Amino acid sequence: MELKEEPFVHQLLTGKVRTLGTPDAKDPMDREWETGICKAPVEEQIWLSETGLLGDEVGDKVKHGGPEKAVFAYPIKHYTYWQEDLETDTINIGGFGENLAVLEMDEYSVCIGDTYQFGDAVIQVSQPRQPCWRPARRFRTKDLALRIQQTGKTGWYFRVLKEGYVISRIDIELLERPCPEWTIAAANEVMHVHKDDLNAASELASCKCLAKNWRETLQKRLRGRESKIERRVFGPNEE
Numbered sequence: 001m002e003l004k005e006e007p008f009v010h011q012l013l014t015g016k017v018r019t020l021g022t023p024d025a026k027d028p029m030d031r032e033w034e035t036g037i038c039k040a041p042v043e044e045q046i047w048l049s050e051t052g053l054l055g056d057e058v059g060d061k062v063k064h065g066g067p068e069k070a071v072f073a074y075p076i077k078h079y080t081y082w083q084e085d086l087e088t089d090t091i092n093i094g095g096f097g098e099n100l101a102v103l104e105m106d107e108y109s110v111c112i113g114d115t116y117q118f119g120d121a122v123i124q125v126s127q128p129r130q131p132c133w134r135p136a137r138r139f140r141t142k143d144l145a146l147r148i149q150q151t152g153k154t155g156w157y158f159r160v161l162k163e164g165y166v167i168s169r170i171d172i173e174l175l176e177r178p179c180p181e182w183t184i185a186a187a188n189e190v191m192h193v194h195k196d197d198l199n200a201a202s203e204l205a206s207c208k209c210l211a212k213n214w215r216e217t218l219q220k221r222l223r224g225r226e227s228k229i230e231r232r233v234f235g236p237n238e239e
Helices: 078-085 133-138 144-151 184-193 198-205 212-222
Strands: 008-014 018-020 033-035 040-042 046-049 071-075 100-103 115-118 121-128 156-162 164-166 173-176
Touching: 033 133, 121 164, 121 184, 133 144, 144 184, 184 198, 184 212, 198 212
Parallel strands: 071 100
Antiparallel strands: 008 040, 008 100, 018 033, 046 164, 071 156, 115 121, 115 173, 121 156
């Protein structure tokens, strides 16, 4: 019988907000922008609060961060795909601004509401990531957010149920799986692919562990008001 590997946090990453680019550049992709996407590995034990890892920052506090997006996790194995797709070896761990670079976890094995013991902390999956224009700016690929969304290689966010010290290179223990039907992949399909399936939208919107902003977006869809994505995925990368 094949033994299943435990979910594993290979690397913790944090970063401060940085100003990049050149003011008044002709190409929008070269213009000045503020971002917290540039993360660096943290080797020592670090405090994880309900709003994230100590010392970590986000550039847009309206769209990013907060208790429902306290920690962003991304599977390391996806970077092989992106290196081939973008034809570059410059994209690797930390490329999408993740806080947890994980092994033995992906969008098909992780579910909304999954609750893990992570060091002294307890964390719970709250939503898939909805990619924005910032990775596209970083890697100079204007449609990268759409590519991330269409492939389903989005990663996901955790909320923090119990604060505590955490460290990299440890297994994390699944404590509870209240919504096994709602993998990250399944949630992405409802949100981005099968937009006409209102029954599925209703079922996902009723998931008690799903982040509030996702439930609100789905409820708008059920009322016939579909959210536009252009500002999120292209933002200031287009004129």
